Amino acid sequence: MDSDSESEDLLLDDEGVFDDFTVASSWERLISEIEATCRKWQTNLAEDCLVCGAEVCDGYGRLHKVHCDLNYGNKSYRLDFYFEVDKQGTADDWLMDCHHLQVSFGVQDFLVLAPVSMSGVILDAPEATLLLSAVSVALSNCGSIWPAFVPVHDPTRKAYRGIQGMRGPYCRSFEADRIGSQVPVKLMHLEGLYDLFISKLAFCSPDSAAEYDGKVSFSVRLTYHTPMPGFEISSAEDALTPTAKAVEGFDGDTSFKRQWDEECPWAEWYTVDDPIKGFELIATWANRIAESSLDMAEFENISVFEADKWLLAPIMTQVSEPLMESSNVSFAYRMRKLFEAFSISKEAKFMGDFCTGDSLIMKRITSSTMVPPTSVLDRVLKSLLPEGEVVSTLFEGRRNHQIAQDVKGAPTNSLFAQFCLHAMWFGDCNICAISVLWIEFVREMRWYWEELQSFPRMPRGGKPDFKSCLVHQKLQLLAACIERKAEEQHQHTQAVTMKRLNNDNTGWQGGADPSLPAEGTFEEGNNLESQEGSLMLLRTRDRMRLPTTQKQPLMTEDMLLEREHALVVLGDSPSGKMTRAKLQASMLSSDMSAFKAANPRASFEDFIRWHSPRDWVENDVFQDSLESLSPSSSSNNFENLSWPPKGRLSDRMAHPDNSWIQLWESVDPVPADKQKPLFDHTREGEKSTIGRL
Incomplete structure (x- = not known):
């Protein structure tokens, strides 16, 4: 019984306390921990290592890593395993998202054993050798050929020592260093780097040394x-490539560098x-x-x-992402708010639907709908529309003008360009504030139209520029309508004043002056201008009179597209073709009517000589003699010339099917001021201020 109880006690002692004398030292325990961790990673890598909580390395898109914490003596270490999930290419490929150890040594999967400290490097060379040997033994026990590295020297040098067990009796050792200052001249050339590399190579064979x-x-x-x-x-306009010139006296200070x-x-x-x-x-x-x-x-x-x-x-x-997201002045923040408003803009029928945050549409806006007070709105409008400033310089430099044309925007410093700049700041660029600003802006445009006042920041005498945005074209059209309407009223006032003066003069003389037109037959402007000295009508040899013609119609880009669509809708029927021809030749028909009214006995050839001189082939001798005559020349001089002059229509004008001849025969002589306007500036101005802006 005693012997049995003693044997049971010994057995319990053996089961309760078991000492593995193969890992008795701390170095051997470190090898055991590394080996167990590597075996775990080997197993998971064969299946899916991402399940073990691997994280993506910052700056290296395909590189992931897992880690474990180790203790050796009284120090703590961290073992990181770097691996590629999608192994594209070979280890020799030089990809842009590679780790610097991959670039230096051409490896793909590797281990890094580093101390857990502020520096993260090993400054003691024996300690680095001991750690490398421990990892090497552990990897050999696992049958793995992963390379292992330890960081050494100063952290700024990014220096590493490493080792890799190969198949068979060979191994590779790695050593990387980086010199950031006081680089030897020899190492600044490829020749010196080659010599350094050769000096570090060693090839040893068990049998012989080669x-x-x-x-x-x-x-x-x-x-x-x-x-x-x-x-x-610097780059010249005529130079193909820019050139770099050294700045004289450069001391390394870039604080006063010109902003981009x-x-x-x-x-x-x-x-x-x-x-x-x-x-x-x-x-x-x-x-x-x-x-x-x-x-x-x-x-x-x-x-x-x-x-x-x-x-x-x-x-x-x-720039840190949280700072960019929280900044109300960042471009991304404002652009996101505008895109959010644009996504629901098609559901709004009127601009006023965006003016209040209580509408159903605005309740879907997640950003702020704050509108600045009226005082701020008034200051913005005064800055946009300064009193007394009629025209401002639009283009400050060729570069800015080219930028506006490239993006099809409003020209620099133009009225709409200034509006856009104010809109980006007004109410932090939310759609509610922009809508309020736009409605007030349109009201101001309406006042300029009703009072026939010229727009500030808009040049006079312009026409819609198709290289600019549509809103700028509309403002150009409205400015031209104001200018034409004001000119029309001025001419009407002058005509009424002249008529009143003529009537007063007639009453003072006590009788009618036969040289003045009768009261009922007075024509405003009489639709005639001075005679042309070198041109006479071919049939009657009368001096040709220049008619006053209607101004060319003004159209914006969308109006031109509407006109083209209307012409296409007319179809190819005879009536449709006739209507299309009349619409396309409306300006030409108006010029013909005005010319006939000014020159009742003129022929089609006379009209061509005035309207399209290139289509009239004139005899050179006659033309030179005719141009030498002045309006005061004696009529006997004309009688000495052969008449009619030896000239003819061009081939395209003399063709029997020419539409110009048919149009000439169909139009009636009507002065320009009696014709139907080709461009109704009053109607277009009303449409611009009410519907199109």
Whole structure:
């Protein structure tokens, strides 16, 4: 019984307390922990390592990592395993999203063992060797050939030592260092780097030692950054490529550098940080072979145009996303609010539907609907429409004008361009505030129309510019309507005044002057101008009179499209073709009627000589003699010339089916002021202020 109880006690002691003497030391326990962790990662990598909580490495799109914490002695370490989920290409490919260890050593999956400290590097060389040996033994036990690295030296040097067990009796050791200052001149050239690389190589065989022949396969990647500190980029208009010139006396201070948007229209309103800090051009030469340092020296002089691959990438300004999201003055914030309003704008019938936050449409807007007070609105309108300023300089430099045309926008400093700048600030660019500002702006435009006052920031005598935006074209059309209506009223006032003066003069003389027109037959302007000295009617040899014609109709881009659509709808029927021809020839028909009224006995040839001189082929001798005569020349001089002159219509005008001849025969002589207006400025002005703005 005693012996049995003693044996049971010994058995319990063996089961309760078991010491594994194979991992007795702390170094051996570290190897055991690394081995267990690596076996776990090997198993998960074969299935799906992302399930284990792997995270994406910042800046490396395809690279993921997992980690575990280790203890050795009184120090803590972190073991990171970097792996690629989508292994595209080979380890020799030089991809732009590679880790710097992948670029330096051509590896794909690797381990990094680093201390948990402020520096994150190992400054003691024996400690680094001990850790590498522990990882090497653990990986050998796992049958893995993952390379392992430990960071050494100063953190700014990004120096690493590493080891990789190979199949068979071989292993590879890695050593990387980076020199940031006081670089030896020799290492600044490929020849010196080649010599350093060869000196670090060692090839050992168990049986014999072979001498390395010096043949090296290498790849080169050169990066060029812009802008270059200390250099100024200048480009002439006639030069194909810009040139970089060194700035004299450059001391490294870039605080007074010229801002990128100084010449842009918004410069006086808001200084926007350039989202693109610069550009970098990366030129890559892959898989080159060098057998000696002379080959490297020759390769150093190779042109960048001979590179295998170019990559041009922007260098973005680093701005934290929370700051950008919370900033009410950022471009992204304002653009998001406008896009949100645009998405529901089709459901609104009137601009007034956006003016209050109580409407059903505005309740779907998640952003602010705050509208500034009336005092702010009045200040904005006074800034937009300053009193006494009729015309402002629109184009401040060719570059700004070109920018407006490229984006089909309003010209710099024009009325609508200033409105847009105010709208971006008024109420933090919310659709409710913009709607209120727009409605008040249209009311002001209505006042200018009713009072026949010229718009500020709009040039006189202009016509809609199809290179600008549609709203600017509408404002140009309305400004032209105001100008024409004011001119019409001025002419009418002058005619009435002249008529009253004629009547007063007739009563003072006590009788009618036969040289003055009768009261009932007075024609406003009489539709005639001075005689042309060198032109006479072919049939009667009377002096040709220049008629007053109607001004050309003004159209915006959408009006022109509506007109073209109406012409297409007419179809190809005979009546449709006739109506289309009349609409297309309305301006020509008006000119013919005015010419017939001014010259009742004129022929079609006379009209061509006045309206389209290129279609009248004149005898050179007669033309020279005719032009030498002045209006005061004696009529006997004309009698000495052969009449009619030896001239003819051009081939296209003399063709029997020419529509101009048919139109000439069909129109009646009607002065321009008695014709139906080709362009009703009153109607178009009303439509612009009510429906189209």
